[in-house]
Amino acid sequence: MPTTHVPQCHIPTYDTPRIVLIRSRKVGLINRAVQLAILAYVIGWVFLWEKGYQETDSVVSSVTTKVKGVTVTNTSTLGTRIWDVADYVIPPQEKNAVFIMTNMIFTLNQSQGHCPELPDDNTECNNNSSCVPGYVSTHSNGIQTGACIPYNSSIKTCEVFAWCPVEDDNHIPKPAFLQAAENFTILVKNNIWYPKFNFSKRNILPTFSSTYLKNCIYDAQTDPFCPIFRLGKIVEAAGQNFQEMAVEGGVMGLQINWDCNLDRAASHCVPRYSFRRLDNKDSANTVSPGYNFRFAKYYKESSGIETRTLIKAYGIRLDIIVFGKAGKFDVIPTMINIGSGLALFGVATVLCDIVVLYCMKKRYYYREKKYKYVEDYELVSTSEGRMEAQLFPPLILKQDVQSPYHTQTLYRSCEEGLSSLERLIFTSKLLREALKTILCFLGNHS
Structure with missing residues (x-):
C-alpha cells in the first residue's frame, strides 16, 4: 500500500x-x-x-528682594521731588519678582463728576443726538450722559460721568521720568533645599563678610557670586539698552542656576547667574509693547470731597527664576x-x-x-535498523579513495558515528542511574 x-x-x-x-x-x-x-x-x-x-533631585527655592536707591526730579507738573524706594517699588513685595517704576503719566486732582470724554472716532460729536445716555465701551473713561459738550475750543465730545479730568495717555514722556533708576541696586536673597539629600544653602555664601556685602556689586568677572545687582547692569547683560527700555517698560529675567555635585564638598555648590529679556522687545511687532499698569493715591479735602492722583506706571519687572539639579552617588x-x-x-x-x-x-x-x-526527536523513527544506520553509517570507498573528497567523507562519517555512539552510551548511563534511584526509593518505603 x-x-x-x-x-x-x-x-x-x-x-x-x-x-x-x-x-x-x-x-x-x-x-x-x-x-x-x-x-x-x-x-x-x-x-x-x-x-x-548619581541619584538626582530638583531644587526647592524661596526668594526675597530688597531695592535701594534715591533720585530727584524737577518738572513743571510736580516741581522738585525726591523719589525713594517707597515711591517707585510697587507693590512693596511680590512672589519671586520686583517691579521698579521708571516712567509715569500723572493725572492730578481727579474727582467724580461730569466732564468731556477724550476725543476719538467714537466720542466726537456735533450735537446731543450723537451721544447715547448710559453707553460705555471697553476703552471709555466713564458712562455717557447723552450731552455733547466742548472738549476744547475746536472739538466737542460726549459728556461722561467719571473721575474728572479723564486721563490722557497718548503721549508717553521721553526720556524716561526716572532716568537715574539704572543705578538702583537690588539685593536678591535666595534659599535652596534638596529634600532627597537634606541639603540646603543660600546665595549669600558663608565666606562673605558684612563689609563685603555692603560694598560689592555683581560683576561676571570680578564678583560673580555677589547677590547685589545694579539694575542697569542687569539690562545690559541681557543685551538691551536701559534708557530705551525705561520709557515703555519691560520684563527681565534673573536666572539662578543651582547645579550641584554633592559628591564634592558643599563649598563647590554655588549659584550661577544669567540674565535675559522675557517680553517682546520689538515695539513695531506688538500691539501693547513694554510693561505698565495703573494705581491711584486717594485724598479727602476739607470740604469732604474725595480726590485722587492717578498714575500710569511704566517700569521694569524683574522675575527671579531659580532652577537646578543636585546629584549624589x-x-x-x-x-x-x-x-x-x-x-x-x-x-x-x-x-x-x-x-x-x-x-x-x-x-x-x-x-x-x-x-x-533540527526535527522533533519524537518524530524520528526509533527502529533498531535506523538507529544502527545512524550510529554506524556505511563507509563506501571507491577505487580513488586517496582523493581528498572521499578522505573527508570518511572522516566525517567516522566522527558522526562516534558522536552518536557516545550519546547512546551517555543515555544508557542516565537510564541506569535513574533505575537505581527508583529501586532505592521503593526499597526505603517497602
Missing part, C-alpha cells in the same frame, strides 16, 4: 542561539569598532558627562546604567550579523553555517 507524505506543521517551533566563530578581518574590525563606540558612549556620556552613577542608578550599557553590546552582534548574512559576498555560505534545522 503506497504511503502518503503528510506535511508537518512548523508553527510550534523554538529558536535557540548558535555560536559561530567567523574568522573574517572585516567583520572582526566592524565588531570591535562598534563595541568601542558603545564603550565610549557608556563611559564618556552616561557616566562622566551625565553622571549616570547611589548604587541603584549605577547598576541600572551598567546593565543597560552591557545590554547595548548586543547591538554589535546584531550589526555584524546583518553584515555577514546580507551584505558580504559569501553570505549564503555563512547562512548555512549560522542556521541549523
Whole structure:
C-alpha cells in the first residue's frame, strides 16, 4: 500500500542561539569598532558627562528682594521731588519678582463728576443726538450722559460721568521720568533645599563678610557670586539698552542656576547667574509693547470731597527664576546604567550579523553555517535498523579513495558515528542511574 507524505506543521517551533566563530578581518574590525563606540558612549556620556552613577533631585527655592536707591526730579507738573524706594517699588513685595517704576503719566486732582470724554472716532460729536445716555465701551473713561459738550475750543465730545479730568495717555514722556533708576541696586536673597539629600544653602555664601556685602556689586568677572545687582547692569547683560527700555517698560529675567555635585564638598555648590529679556522687545511687532499698569493715591479735602492722583506706571519687572539639579552617588542608578550599557553590546552582534548574512559576498555560505534545522526527536523513527544506520553509517570507498573528497567523507562519517555512539552510551548511563534511584526509593518505603 503506497504511503502518503503528510506535511508537518512548523508553527510550534523554538529558536535557540548558535555560536559561530567567523574568522573574517572585516567583520572582526566592524565588531570591535562598534563595541568601542558603545564603550565610549557608556563611559564618556552616561557616566562622566551625565553622571549616570548619581541619584538626582530638583531644587526647592524661596526668594526675597530688597531695592535701594534715591533720585530727584524737577518738572513743571510736580516741581522738585525726591523719589525713594517707597515711591517707585510697587507693590512693596511680590512672589519671586520686583517691579521698579521708571516712567509715569500723572493725572492730578481727579474727582467724580461730569466732564468731556477724550476725543476719538467714537466720542466726537456735533450735537446731543450723537451721544447715547448710559453707553460705555471697553476703552471709555466713564458712562455717557447723552450731552455733547466742548472738549476744547475746536472739538466737542460726549459728556461722561467719571473721575474728572479723564486721563490722557497718548503721549508717553521721553526720556524716561526716572532716568537715574539704572543705578538702583537690588539685593536678591535666595534659599535652596534638596529634600532627597537634606541639603540646603543660600546665595549669600558663608565666606562673605558684612563689609563685603555692603560694598560689592555683581560683576561676571570680578564678583560673580555677589547677590547685589545694579539694575542697569542687569539690562545690559541681557543685551538691551536701559534708557530705551525705561520709557515703555519691560520684563527681565534673573536666572539662578543651582547645579550641584554633592559628591564634592558643599563649598563647590554655588549659584550661577544669567540674565535675559522675557517680553517682546520689538515695539513695531506688538500691539501693547513694554510693561505698565495703573494705581491711584486717594485724598479727602476739607470740604469732604474725595480726590485722587492717578498714575500710569511704566517700569521694569524683574522675575527671579531659580532652577537646578543636585546629584549624589547611589548604587541603584549605577547598576541600572551598567546593565543597560552591557545590554547595548548586543547591538554589535546584531550589526555584524546583518553584515555577514546580507551584505558580504559569501553570505549564503555563512547562512548555512549560522542556521541549523533540527526535527522533533519524537518524530524520528526509533527502529533498531535506523538507529544502527545512524550510529554506524556505511563507509563506501571507491577505487580513488586517496582523493581528498572521499578522505573527508570518511572522516566525517567516522566522527558522526562516534558522536552518536557516545550519546547512546551517555543515555544508557542516565537510564541506569535513574533505575537505581527508583529501586532505592521503593526499597526505603517497602
